């Protein structure tokens with residue numbers, strides 16, 4: 034059992050930092066990632082032959098970590114999906130590495146996902162997440178074609194806007210629900226946050242990108258040609274005709290469908306545990322790796338990590354600075370707005386289930402969270418729409434597969450477990 | 456003196472059996488309340504396949520009950536409460552190897568003896584069903600059976616006016632006397648003239664002396680796809696062996712492939728001696744899917760989007776428990792339907808409603824129903840009640 038590797042799911046900052054820490058202590062690890070290259074969300078690597086758009090500070094942090102990964106000769110398999118871990122401790126991997134393995138422990142470092150609040154028209158072609166635009170920029174160093182509008186809320190909108198400016202393809206406008214620049218608390222953020230924000234704003238102002246704060250994208254209409262975005266600004270309604278809309282309403286742990294396992298240690302690290310951003314993910318990865326190593330080797334656990342606490346405090350401040358009334362608008366969306374895009378279920382379908390439906394009723398009668406995403410995207414809004422004040426929770430118990438698994442892939446996985454037990 | 460009864464009948468459990476009993480009693484004009492710990496279809500009825508099948512039942516009593524329930528389900532689905540919940544469709548049973556061959560022989564002769572609502576329309580090679588893969592030596596095609604998702608039936612039954620539903624409300628304790636029954640719901644008490652306990656596997660919590668055992672089953676759901684040539688369930692003969700035989704080693708995985716009206720497939724299922732709904736494992740998944748996709752290769756183009764486990768309430772002697780508890784005339788049991796509760800729910804609801812009203816069943820039923828009475832465990836049950 035002790036020669037079985039520790040499986041690390043996710044080759045972003047948290048996963049790689051944990052891998053480095055565990056390997057330093059002599060523990061065998063295996064890092065997998067569903068993407069074709071390592072880097073995760075922040076350090077997503079450009080495709081071969083594409084020049085990197087990473088800034089100096091980012092590139093520096095990354096190359097330091099990679100040097101350690103190489104020094105420890107950590108095995109990494111990209112293009113490999115984690116299907117989940119079952120109650121016997123078997124983990125399913127499909128893709129480039131296709132096997133059932135029985136790891137000694139599992140580190141889930143699957144990062145964050147974006148949250149996008151339903152609005153009329155949010156499922157139209159041409160509407161994507163701001164993060165999808167960013168990852169396109171990182172891998173291809175290319176902006177999307179046509180006029181781009183960024184809308185929603187969160188620091189990512191300014192970051193993506195600035196990256197588009199650097200590619201000489203500035204967005205038509207940025208629609209931000211909060212008013213971060215008008216909040217005096219902004220100046221109390223840690224210096225690196227402020228310099229980052231200042232850089233973004235400099236790019237955006239130089240390119241004369243209209244920035245609307247305290248504004249909301251209320252509806253997207255499909256015309257023959259472009260998309261028309263209707264905006265509620267503080268000075269009244271405005272329309273923008275665009276080709277691409279990048280929506281973003283914050284980030285959440287990417288933990289839907291990830292189950293723990295009673296028979297082996299399972300640890301969640303980085304944004305997957307608590308979405309606090311890159312600096313925290315790196316700190317959490319190192320600290321979590323140390324903690325797990327101590328647990329497995331029976332040595333003294335490390336002292337609590339102050340870096341992480343600082344980042345948590347900074348993120349909490351950022352969240353207050355970015356507070357806005359967008360959720361109130363959720364309650365006002367028209368009944369025919371789609372809430373669950375996999376199964377095409379609307380707010381009217383949700384209301385038809387009556388007050389306070391059970392998880393079973395939501396799933397079986399309402400068909401919410403019954404499609405390919407199993408609630409990853411819609412559970413938050415189904416929960417909010419049932420009770421605006423309560424924090425949303427998953428619809429029903431988490432279950433693997435965390436993502437759909439092809440039957441053909443599943444049947445061709447090698448099965449060393451079977452051989453072992455025979 | 457306990458409070459006067461608020462309801463004529465209290466029904467514990469909003470599974471398909473409790474819901475059917477409630478509908479029949481409300482239709483007879485009684486004041487009914489259905490109480491559930493969680494909500495409608497929260498246990499087995501919301502985590503099962505929905506075969507309304509005679510083919511899979513043990514010859515004799517269970518096959519007779521299933522035939523009657525199938526006929527009655529069809530009746531309730533034409534303009535009645537089950538319209539939209541039940542749909543008729545063919546069923547296919549396949550086999551290969553000696554054990555499965557003889558199970559198919561037994562199936563054909565059982566259906567001939569029953570002269571019931573299910574008939575064999577074809578019996579021959581795999582080529583009878585286009586799309587069937589290799590590894591099938593013989594296929595039996597049946598007409599007359601159907602499919603009914605448990606949650607749809609529960610919702611349909613309970614939407615009848617006159618049924619009060621109370622949930623989430625776990626029943627903590629039951630106290631019965633000669634005039635009625637009082638339920639302890641923690642924050643309040645509820646009084647009724649009669650209690651029907653339709654608690655599935657949770658029967659054990661409140662009636663620990665009854666010989667009920669959990670039997671978990673794992674199920675797989677695929678994504679949507681084109682609705683293909685498979686119009687009804689495709690059942691391995693070893694599934695019949697598992698359900699009707701002595702439970703010894705199965706020659707091949709007892710797989711059932713069910714095409715859902717959504718264009719998804721539901722693939723099941725195992726029969727495991729525990730009650731955990733969170734135990735779904737890759738090895739089992741692979742073995743079920745491996746046989747399923749040999750039989751129906753179109754599955755290879757699908758993706759698994761969900762897996763889950765449901766728990767059946769099995770009874771030591773293989774028969775459901777229906778009727779008044781010995782020594783507790785105001786408490787009627789309707790439980791222990793194992794893998795057949797969806798199929799039997801219509802007729803059980805009708806008969807339990809008659810029992811509650813003190814009405815006799817039709818004479819040709821009397822003996823079969825009497826065989827289901829909890830009185831058959833009297834010695835053990837009384838020990839537990841003491």
Ligand SMILES: Cc1cc2nc3c(=O)[nH]c(=O)nc-3n(C[C@H](O)[C@H](O)[C@H](O)COP(=O)(O)OP(=O)(O)OC[C@H]3O[C@@H](n4cnc5c(N)ncnc54)[C@H](O)[C@@H]3O)c2cc1C
Nearest residue numbers: 468470472492500503506626655657672765795796797798
């Ligand atoms: C994998 C699988 C496949 C199946 N396939 C089929 C099939 O194809 N055809 C078929 O006919 N049958 C099938 N079945 C069997 C069928 O699902 C069951 O027989 C049937 O659902 C039983 O219904 P029930 O109402 O007796 O119990 P349940 O549906 O289990 O209902 C019991 C209810 O009691 C409630 N409850 C529990 N404790 C308390 C308490 N203390 N207070 C209040 N309420 C409480 C629960 O919340 C639950 O709602 C299958 C079952 C499984 C698991």
